[in-house]
Amino acid sequence: MDLTEQISQLEADLQELGSLLEKAERKRVQELLKQEQKKVEKELGAKRQQKEQQARREADPSAASKATYTVKITSYAWDQSEKFVKIYLNLKGVQKIPAENVEVSFTERSFSVLVKDLDGKNHQMTILNLLNPIDEKDSYKKIKTDMVLIMCKKQTTKKWECLTTVEKRSKDKDKPAMNENADPSDGLMSMLKKIYDDGDDEMKRTINKAWSESQEKKIRGGGDMMDF
Known part of the structure; x- marks a missing residue:
């Protein structure tokens, strides 16, 4: 060649x-x-x-x-x-x-x-x-x-x-995705999921702990559950 x-x-x-x-x-x-x-x-x-x-x-x-x-x-x-x-x-x-x-x-x-x-x-x-x-x-x-x-x-x-x-x-x-018709909680969940996917083991443990506490709170009727 x-x-x-x-x-x-x-x-x-x-x-x-x-x-x-x-x-x-x-x-x-x-x-x-x-x-x-x-x-x-x-x-x-x-x-x-x-x-x-x-x-x-x-x-x-x-x-x-x-x-x-x-x-x-x-x-x-x-x-x-x-x-x-x-x-x-x-x-x-x-x-x-x-x-x-x-x-x-x-x-x-x-x-x-x-x-x-x-x-x-x-x-x-x-x-x-x-x-x-x-x-x-x-x-x-x-x-x-x-x-x-x-x-x-x-x-x-x-x-x-x-x-x-x-x-x-x-x-x-670096720009957050914006959707005027979207449920604000959906945006929060999307952000948390991205942080979880991109995070290290310590970050994932922290988010898992927060999710578990949120789930327990939901079961007791005290709030919304973070659904991953």
Whole structure:
């Protein structure tokens, strides 16, 4: 399997991992998938670098002595307009390298950036699981002073509350579920059940004790029973 095919397979693996992560509900499963995502991203970055170096050697045998290494872009900012989601990457001196050294590829739910040979390094970033689909054909990049601006064209004008579904899931996890027509006691029981399921042995013993006391009280006619 040549490098091009290996890269293609790794990109497909990333897409599938992103799809699985979007569907995963258990925290442990999400963490395992994220770890695997990082491994594949690292391997993909290495393969892309290897392919680039191979191309340089073929084009110019002296290029081997100028080989660069790849670092991951971990810091960025974003905002949005009615039509675009904008991602800002601070890369000092990026305007001084050839524009073709800044490669950006888009899919409906992701984008990948590779900035080649900037200060002797390649800079790479992949964002998966975008909150909403984008129009990959109308998305593009802008190179500014010390910055690369990624313009992701929204398919709809809906306002994004965050950049990725993973971030949204994390935010939603901290929000209590609200149902105006629900019985307040049902919400309390749901909360207690979640605490019980997620709690350690000591927490479960405490809840079991409270349930037993509540049951005894119910039998004596003094109150409602906590029904697990």
